[in-house]
Structure formats: C-alpha cells, structure tokens
Amino acid sequence: xxxxxxxxxxxxxxxxxxxxxxxxxxxxxxxxxxxxxxxxxxxxxxxxxxxxxxxxxxxxxxxxxxxxxxxxxxxxxxxxxxxxxxxxxxxxxxxxxxxxxxxxxxxxxxxxxxxxxxxxxxxxxxxxxxxxxxxxxxxxxxxxxxxxxxxxxxxxxxxxxxxxxxxxxxxxxxxxxxxxxxxxxxxxxxxxxxxxxxxxxxxxxxxxxxxxxxxxxxxxxxxxxxxxxxxxxxxxxxxxxxxxxxxxxxxxxxxxxxxxxxxxxxxxxxxxxxxxxxxxxxx
Numbered sequence: 378x379x380x381x382x383x384x385x386x387x388x389x390x391x392x393x394x395x396x397x398x399x400x401x402x403x404x405x406x407x408x409x410x411x412x413x414x415x416x417x418x419x420x421x422x423x424x425x426x427x428x429x430x431x432x433x434x435x436x437x438x439x440x441x442x443x444x445x446x447x448x449x450x451x452x453x454x455x456x457x458x459x460x461x462x463x464x465x466x467x468x469x470x471x472x473x474x475x476x477x478x479x480x481x482x483x484x485x486x487x488x489x490x491x492x493x494x495x496x497x498x499x500x501x502x503x504x505x506x507x508x509x510x511x512x513x514x515x516x517x518x519x520x521x522x523x524x525x526x527x528x529x530x531x532x533x534x535x536x537x538x539x540x541x542x543x544x545x546x547x548x549x550x551x552x553x554x555x556x557x558x559x560x561x562x563x564x565x566x567x568x569x570x571x572x573x574x575x576x577x578x579x580x581x582x583x584x585x586x587x588x589x590x591x592x593x594x595x596x597x598x599x600x601x602x603x604x605x606x607x608x609x610x611x612x613x614x615x616x617x618x619x620x621x622x623x624x625x626x627x628x629x630x631x632x633x634x635x636x637x638x639x640x641x642x643x644x645x646x647x648x649x650x651x652x653x654x655x656x657x658x659x660x
Contacts, residue, residue: 379539382566389566389573393538394580397476398439401496404430405475412469420460423468427456431499432478432537434523435530437463440471442582454520454584478537488540491547495533498611499526501649506607508648512634513603517586521603524590528608531574535566542566599633606630610645618646 383389407426411418427433434456441459453459460468482488506525510518535543542565549561562569571593578588595601606629613620624638631641 378541380541382539382542382568384567386568386572386576389568390576390580393534394577396538398432398436398534399476399478399481399537400433400436401430402477402479404433405477408469408472408475412473415465415469418465420457420465420468423460423465424457427460428523428526431496431526431530432533433472433475435527435533436472437468438527438583438587439581442584445582454517454586455523457519481537482540485540485544487544487547488536491540491543492533492536494615495529495536498608498615499529499533501615502526502528502604502608502611504648505610505645506604508644509603509607509630509634510600512636512644513599515600515603517600520586521590521600524587524604525607525611527587528591528604529570529574531570531577534577535570602629602633606633614645614649 379392383392404426408423411422411426427437437456437459438453441453441462445453453462463471478492479489482492503522503526507518507522510521515521532543535546546561546565549565550556550558559569559571566573575588575592578591589595589598590601590604592601593605596605606626609622610626610630613622613626627638627641627645630636630645631638634641636644
C-alpha cells in the first residue's frame, strides 16, 4: 500500500507496474466455479466473467501481452481474443486463486465504496461507447467498448494500491465540486492519471489500438472521441442528470452521431436504464 505519492511518473511505474492486480471477490469465485467444470467450459464462458470486472480484464490483457510470442505479428485486441489465444487450461493454471479487492481494501473505511463507484462508471461508459460505435457503424465496436471499460483503469489501480491517496482526492473534490480532476491529481499524486495510464499500457505492451483509443490527447479522432464522450457522459451523470456539463456532452455526442440534442437525450436515458444494472455491488 502506498501512503505517499512517488515524485513523478517514473516512481509510479516502479511502484505499481509490477504489483499484483487484485480482482473482485465475485470474479475469483466465478473463476473457481468454472474451473470445477473445466472440460465443459468454453472461452466465451470465461469472457463473460472476465468482462464483468475491469480489473480482471486488464489483468488478462496485460498477461497475454507480456507473454506474446515474437512470431505473432498482431495484437490480441480484445479480452475474448486473448482468452482464445490462452486456451481454457492455461487460463485456469494462470489465474487460479486470485487475490481480491475486498480482502485488500476491507479494513480501510470508504475504499471499497470508492472503487465500486469507478466500476459502475466504467460499465456505464462501456455501454454508452458500444451504442455510439454501433450508431456510427464502426467495425471495431467491441474494442471501443473495452476501451471505454478500461479508460479509467489507473483510477481503479489507485484505489487498489494507494487508497488513502484516492480518498484524499475524493475528499478534496467533495469539498470543492468545481475542482478539476487533473488539477487535484497533480496536487495529490504528482501526476495526472491519464498520463500514468498511457505509461502503464506501454510498459505492459497492451494492444496499440487500445492505447490509441484511450489516449485523451487524441480527442479529435472520431473513434477516440467516441470513447472519451462515453466516459465523460458516464462520469457527469453518475449522480444524476442535473450536472452542468451534461448539455455540452449531449451537444458533442449529437455532432459525433449526427443527431439532434433531443434524440441524444432519449438515446442516453434509454441506455442508462439498462446500464444501471450492469454492475452489482461487491460482496
């Protein structure tokens, strides 16, 4: 557990780049249940479990990227593709007996609740992103969904490895709702999480397309904008639909999808009804 922020980006990479990523308890339990029937389990069955947990999704993609053969000429860009490459037996050998978020964060008041909030937001962002991508007839809709699901993984890792710092950021933002996320991150962490995320993705050799789609500095690229608008919408609407930033989000989404603002509002509210039930509470 980090209780003090490293001096800069290099220190953060050194501190958490090789640290084990814990997963949700329900994910660990589901993996063990599937392992008991390993001979009858298909990669798609495992994918359904993995994709419910952004931390487990990140863990699988990072593992496959690190162990990719030099003979492979292309990335495994999705969780499903990564699981197909691993095979079920290799997956269960590699990921049996996972450490859990609940065991790690349980003794720290407010930490699990803070992480759960990011998880719910991630799933809503993924739901928004794939819907926008399908409306745009994007052939990489699945990758775009996963990019939105993982867009804030550095924030999840912050809760896992430095919960007291994550709690301090949350405290400051509650005290001053106008405080920009990038500003408070620099003040508390000495880095911005978007930069830490890109650095970790490069260090772990995650798929180039995933790195591209989650890069906030490429916001004019339509696919990247798809992901960024989905994550912004999920963030700004996480406590309701009266956030002052939402009209700008809706206008930008309308430009992306070539829809009037009224049609965008109808679309996102309809999506939110199903997205709200995407992530159950942690055990």
